[in-house]
């Protein structure tokens with residue numbers, strides 16, 4: 001069986017699509033066994049269905065910006081049932097809290113559209129543009145109890161052009177997101193990510209299958 005991953009989404013699903021397409025092309029040695037969305041209208045659900053992946057819409061009624069309560073329990077149960085070994089956040093718009101983090105310790109990744117630790121939180125691309133940064137980029141990191149502060153796995157630098165709009169910069173960054181997310185997942189699948197405090201070292205060669 002291929003390495004089972006679970007994906008959390010809330011929106012468009014372009015990162016999910018890139019992951020599924022890399023799997024199809026044999027560039028990523030994993031299988032997406034479940035996609036959960038907290039929003040019924042997330043396009044990402046359609047993306048997953050088109051690839052024949054099981055999808056679940058599980059609303060979180062208690063809060064708007066965090067995953068808590070009954071929904072959190074259901075998410076954990078479902079991913080456990082499916083034997084998920086890595087959780088990938090792909091445009092999931094809620095903060096992950098302790099119970100979920102404990103259930104999948106060291107096994108949750110996120111992608112952020114800026115070079116962390118700069119421009120954390122929402123609209124990283126707009127923040128970079130408004131700040132006047134000459135370069136920005138994207139970051140794949142492990143998720144911990146803070147927001148966008150978990151150990152950094154991979155980053156890619158993207159130039160900011162004088163005539164950029166938020167849309168044009170976001171588009172340029174997104175192209176790189178689609179590449180580095182799968183690379184980071186593949187490194188995890190190959191057991192090549194070693195976390196030492198804040199630092200994530202990439203071990204050379206294939207070490208162990210998770």
Ligand code: GRF
Pocket residue numbers: 011012013014015016044090091092111112113174177
């Ligand atoms: C991406 O910009 C990602 O960096 C951020 O949310 C956005 C999700 O886009 N975390 P998509 O749903 O993958 O198209």
